[in-house]
Amino acid sequence: FFFLMIRRPPRSTQSRSSAASDVYKRQVLDCSLQLFAEYPSSMGHEYHIILEELVNAAIESDFLDIAKRGIKSLTVKFGRDNIKVAKLAANYFESNGEENEASRLHDKLSALNKLDLKIQKRKLAFMKTRGTAQEYIEGLNNLLKDNMNDTETWLELGLVYLNNLSWSRALYSYEQVILITPSLLYAYVRIAEILYTLGSSENLYQARNYLCYAIIHDQEITRALWTLFAVCRAIERSGRSDNKNSYLLQLCQKRLKLYYEKSKSSTLLDNYSFD
Numbered sequence: 001f002f003f004l005m006i007r008r009p010p011r012s013t014q015s016r017s018s019a020a021s022d023v024y025k026r027q028v029l030d031c032s033l034q035l036f037a038e039y040p041s042s043m044g045h046e047y048h049i050i051l052e053e054l055v056n057a058a059i060e061s062d063f064l065d066i067a068k069r070g071i072k073s074l075t076v077k078f079g080r081d082n083i084k085v086a087k088l089a090a091n092y093f094e095s096n097g098e099e100n101e102a103s104r105l106h107d108k109l110s111a112l113n114k115l116d117l118k119i120q121k122r123k124l125a126f127m128k129t130r131g132t133a134q135e136y137i138e139g140l141n142n143l144l145k146d147n148m149n150d151t152e153t154w155l156e157l158g159l160v161y162l163n164n165l166s167w168s169r170a171l172y173s174y175e176q177v178i179l180i181t182p183s184l185l186y187a188y189v190r191i192a193e194i195l196y197t198l199g200s201s202e203n204l205y206q207a208r209n210y211l212c213y214a215i216i217h218d219q220e221i222t223r224a225l226w227t228l229f230a231v232c233r234a235i236e237r238s239g240r241s242d243n244k245n246s247y248l249l250q251l252c253q254k255r256l257k258l259y260y261e262k263s264k265s266s267t268l269l270d271n272y273s274f275d
Helices: 011-016 018-038 040-060 064-078 083-095 099-112 117-130 133-146 151-163 167-180 185-198 201-217 222-237 243-262
Strands: none
Touching (some): 040 064, 040 083, 064 083, 083 099, 083 117, 099 117, 151 167, 201 222, 222 243
């Protein structure tokens, strides 16, 4: 295959610096594009599929001049209105800092492909870095109107609400995640953390229940163990501790020490007191 025709830089150079690796990547992409132009028939029906992957690799590697040449070749074959060509062009404009052109293409793709989740999410990802938090939240909520069972979007919405200190809305988002994907233990821990932040005895007991569920299904989930320890300590300080709470405190200490000993990181606990 033509990739084997390209001479690699010396191993010693590659290991010492990423510069040689970047030179090699550029050499691969540039020579590949030249071979595509000179011998298109050798690829058969896979020519344009491989060219599309080549453009994606060039964009990810920030070799935008190579990506631009590949997009031009695809545009000649399929036209500007082709969905795949438009997606590649939008990604190219994003990487090249041409935000207005990228935004125009994302809006166009989104309007023409309302049921395509990947296209809708790509537009939202672009909006996340360029727009306001409120615009991004509105976009996520609009996406969920037609895709209520999309766990990934609920998780993202919950995180955005957390970052904006909207505790009740974040809590609702993670509760929806549990309804859709009950096995996702991360959501249980997030809910417990929110309840712990809100305080009150009722919230602390609920947080404890969520964390116990997560730990039952994964005994080495350290984030849940640390959070459960903090929750049980808060219950203890409130003067409403019970036998279960004392047992859980001891369990957390035991599991955490065991975990760090197994991972050979027990020194991390040397300066920490569980008392």
